[in-house]
Amino acid sequence: MNGDVYAKVVSVEGEKLPWTIKEKSKNIFRLDLEVPYQFTSKAKPGMFCAFKPASGEHVQRRPFSIVEARKDVVSFIVKDVGPNTHYYTHLSRGSIINITQPRGKEIEIDEKKKNYILVAGGIGAAALVYIARKLRLLNKNVTVLLGGKNYKEIVGYNYFWDLGCDVKTIVEEEAFATGLVTDLLKSELFSGIREEVISCGPIQMMNAVHDLC
Known part of the structure; x- marks a missing residue:
C-alpha cells in the first residue's frame, strides 16, 4: 500500500x-x-x-x-x-x-493538557476538523475560532458545532462581528484560559497567530 x-x-x-x-x-x-x-x-x-x-x-x-x-x-x-x-x-x-496515500505528520496531542484553541482562516479550517474530533474524543475543551471574508467563506462551522466545540466566528466584510480571526484569538488569550493553540490558514494569519502566542 x-x-x-x-x-x-x-x-x-x-x-x-x-x-x-x-x-x-x-x-x-x-x-x-x-x-x-x-x-x-x-x-x-x-x-x-x-x-x-x-x-x-x-x-x-x-x-x-x-x-x-x-x-x-x-x-x-x-x-x-x-x-x-x-x-x-x-x-x-x-x-x-x-x-496518494495519507501524507504529512500527525498532529500530536499532549493528553495532560485540557484546553485547546483551534484557529482557522477560510478553507484552512478543513485541516482542523480531524484534530478537533480526536480532541473531543479525549474529552478536551475545544474552542474553535473561524474567520473569513464573509459568512459564506466560513468553513467547517457545522462539523465543529456537532462535535461539541465552542465555536466563534468573525468576518471581514459583513455579519454580526467584523474583523480578523486574530481579534478573536486576542480575546481568548486575554481571558487566560488556554494551554494549546493550533492554527491553519493563510501565511499572514499564521504569522500573526505565532506572534500572539
Whole structure:
C-alpha cells in the first residue's frame, strides 16, 4: 500500500452554510471517497492526500486535508476555485479518482493538557476538523475560532458545532462581528484560559497567530 490509490466517489455535496437550516454553499463541498481499510488506518489528524490533476495540462497534484477517515471512507472539504477543484467537486457517484496515500505528520496531542484553541482562516479550517474530533474524543475543551471574508467563506462551522466545540466566528466584510480571526484569538488569550493553540490558514494569519502566542 505504498503507491497511489484509485478511490471511488461515494458522494459530493455542498457544505451547509453556517446558521442556516438548508442553504448550501455553491463553491465549498464535502467529498467522500471509498478506499481500502488499510488506507484509512494510516490516516491521522494533520495528514493530507494529494489528488491527481484533472488533465494533462497540470502536472502538480493538489493536496487536501483529511477531514475524517472511517472504515473504508475518507472525507475531504474542497473549495471550487479553479479547473482542478471544479473537476473534483463535480464528480458523480461511482467515479474513480487517483489519490496518494495519507501524507504529512500527525498532529500530536499532549493528553495532560485540557484546553485547546483551534484557529482557522477560510478553507484552512478543513485541516482542523480531524484534530478537533480526536480532541473531543479525549474529552478536551475545544474552542474553535473561524474567520473569513464573509459568512459564506466560513468553513467547517457545522462539523465543529456537532462535535461539541465552542465555536466563534468573525468576518471581514459583513455579519454580526467584523474583523480578523486574530481579534478573536486576542480575546481568548486575554481571558487566560488556554494551554494549546493550533492554527491553519493563510501565511499572514499564521504569522500573526505565532506572534500572539
